Amino acid sequence: MVSWVRLLVLVAFLLPSLVECRVRHYKFNVVTRNFTRLCSTKPIVTVNGRFPGPTLYAREGDTVLVKVVNHVQYNVTIHWHGIRQLRTGWADGPAYITQCPIQPGQSYVYNFTITGQRGTLLWHAHILWLRATLHGAIVILPKRGVPYPFPKPHKEVVVILGEWWKSDVEAVINEALGSGLAPNVSDAHTINGHPGPVPGCSSQDGFQLQVDPGKTYMLRLINAALNEELFFKIAGHQLTVVEVDAVYTKPFKTDTVLIAPGQTTNVLLTAGRSSGKYLVAASPFMDTPVVAVDNMTATATLHYSGSLATSATTLTNPPPQNATPVATNFMDSLRSLNSKQYPAKVPQTVDHSLLFSVGLGVNPCSTCPNGSRVVADINNVSFVMPTTALLQAHFFNISGVFTDDFPANPPIAYNYTGTQPANLQTINGTKVYRLRYNDTVQVVLQDTGMIAPENHPIHLHGFNFFAVGRGLGNYNPKKDPAKFNLVDPIERNTIGVPSGGWTAIRFRADNPGVWFMHCHLEVHTTWGLKMAFVVDNGKGTNQSLLPPPSDLPKC
Structure with a gap:
């Protein structure tokens, strides 16, 4: 017979594994809302009235259930970009590929388990051009007790880069399809839903990233833009890349990150200055001169605690739009971590x-x-x-x-x-x-x-x-x-x-x-x-x- 003491020890040993994986429930109400900071009178399509939408948090091994209720005039689907969806393709989300869309007034529960993944991904609409405003972050934390393969940051911050049109995006693409030509480019880029200075827009306040001197922060960067690759940099600071697309990388330092639509990149930022404000910039990369892009640079501010709001902001020059060497150098620096715990299982032969x-x-x-x-x-x-x-x-x-x-x-x-x-x-x-x-x-x-x-x-x-x-x-x-x-x-x-x-x-x-x-x-x-x-x-x-x-x- 097992003694009570031994039984309690056994239960204590098993308990972490029993409670490790859990079911996480979310409700996404797809609704329209107007945002004055975007200097437009038109409402946009959102989840739960937020732009960007809410961050979905889970741990590796969790089962996630998201009930999406469509309250707008458009058909809607949501794609969980980068989630493997092992045997659960019904929850992947691209319209007319894995599902018919959720019609106005209808709902659908996306049900999937996160297997063997941890890191930053994104969710977005996968029908029409709705992902211009219908998007948000997915943060998958490691299993409890499993550390990051790099020093634990003091704080983690989601940073979503996007594009903004003053006019309705569906009208933009429909006009282009009718003409047979390319659509109008966006009017601005955004950082966490803030465009920064835009001509003719009185709402100049951008996103502020508050930091304490000497501490390290992990920025979970996401490019949710529709049509443009973006450079990201912070004046006077180096960034250490530790993950892309929810896969750990061999760490390397850079002053400029290149991130394409749909990609994510986690970087460590050490607040190595004693005080001050520093410009954060997201600008377009396009090395083909005949292709038009929105050449507006989105800006935010890195603000050290204790610095006066009236302090001058240290500026940075974003790379030129056609800075191919900068882009190539970044891409060539990326390598999988390929450790014992996180091996790179590359197919050595192909069928x-x-x-x-x-x-x-x-x-x-x-x-x-x-x-x-x-x-x-x-x-x-x-x-x-x-x-x-x-x-x-x-x-x-x-x-x-x-x-x-x-x-x-x-x-x-x-x-x-x-x-x-x-x-x-x-x-x-x-x-x-x-x-x-x-x-x-x-x-x-x-x-x-x-x-x-x-x-x-x-x-x-x-x-x-x-x-x-x-x-x-x-x-x-x-x-x-x-x-x-x-x-x-x-x-x-x-x-x-x-x-x-x-x-x-x-x-x-x-x-x-x-x-x-x-x-x-x-x-x-x-x-x-x-x-x-x-x-x-x-x-x-x-x-x-x-x-x-x-x-x-x-x-």
């Missing part, structure tokens, strides 16, 4: 070697003023959104919704970064690429010079991947793989394809379901730069997609 050309094209348009419209594509396919969600069609074997003949290579090989071919037309289709469970995949993402070369931040749903190589010009399958990093490449969920260059990624298809891959520049997604992988079930229930929940929205 599928794919070459995806990404870029723009021009298709005929009888209703457009100039008779044509700008489109975007992967392997010359401009993706057509279905009216039945792909995941439902896959799970219930509904025919006619998609075909699984997405091309593994461009249909016609040409000099992708050189002279443009005479024909810039693409084909339209709802095509997917099918994978067996546990297949290993290499995708080389090749930018093209169609209309203009451009940096495309590509996001893959359902998986993290390893960025094993990158270069300028055309990918050479005979020479370039010899230079791949298969030891400690950076692991993430969103990666930039350099202008006029290529990026190679690898992942293991160990998550059954339908998984979207698309450019995270919203304008390019709208134009068709997107596709999906279908991953078939493996053996047994633990390798199979769960059935849909009873409240799954209907189309």
Whole structure:
């Protein structure tokens, strides 16, 4: 018989594991609200009346239930950007890919468990252009008792970078689609919902980051902008990068962070000055001169405790808009931590070697003023959104919704970064690429010079991947793989394809379901730069997609 003392000791030993994982409940009311600080009389779409929206906190291993209630005129979905969604693709969120949208007056409960992840991610709307204002942070804390692999900061601060239009974003993209041309660029960038100084706007107060001298802070940086990569820097201070996309990195110091839409970066900031105020700046990066961007720099203030509000602010010059060397140096510095506790499990061999050309094209348009419209594509396919969600069609074997003949290579090989071919037309289709469970995949993402070369931040749903190589010009399958990093490449969920260059990624298809891959520049997604992988079930229930929940929205 077990003694009471031994039983109490056993209970005390087991108790932390019994209470470690918990269910966290959130309610997201999608409503409209007006913000005077944005110098606009129009209301914007928000969650719970907040901009940015509320931060979702959880721990690794927790189950998260978020009830989303739609009180606005638009259809809505929410995507939990970077959450692996192991076997729970019904909770991933992209409209008409994993679910039909939540219609006005309706609700849906997103139900998922956070497995093997900790760090900073983001949530955002995944329909129309609503993520311009419908977004917020996801903070996944390590399991209790598990420390960070770097010195614990005194405080953690979420910093969300965004874009702001004075006019309604749906009107902006609808006008562009009608004309066949690019949409108007945003009117300002924002830091935690504050634009800083904007011409013609009397609301000049920006976000203030309060710090104490000598203490270290972790900034959880998120780029929630629709269409622009951003530089982030703080006057007079160095930043130590320790994580990207909820994956720990080998720490390195920098004065400038590059962060693309959909990406997150955790940095340590040591308040090494005795006092004063210092400018915080978020400015655009675009190294293609023919592509228009919003050239406004969003600003905030780093404010040391004890400093007078009237103290002069130490300024900083943001990098030039076309500062490619700054961007390249940052990306080349990123390496996975690859420790015993956090190994980099890079696939050493691949079952599928794919070459995806990404870029723009021009298709005929009888209703457009100039008779044509700008489109975007992967392997010359401009993706057509279905009216039945792909995941439902896959799970219930509904025919006619998609075909699984997405091309593994461009249909016609040409000099992708050189002279443009005479024909810039693409084909339209709802095509997917099918994978067996546990297949290993290499995708080389090749930018093209169609209309203009451009940096495309590509996001893959359902998986993290390893960025094993990158270069300028055309990918050479005979020479370039010899230079791949298969030891400690950076692991993430969103990666930039350099202008006029290529990026190679690898992942293991160990998550059954339908998984979207698309450019995270919203304008390019709208134009068709997107596709999906279908991953078939493996053996047994633990390798199979769960059935849909009873409240799954209907189309």
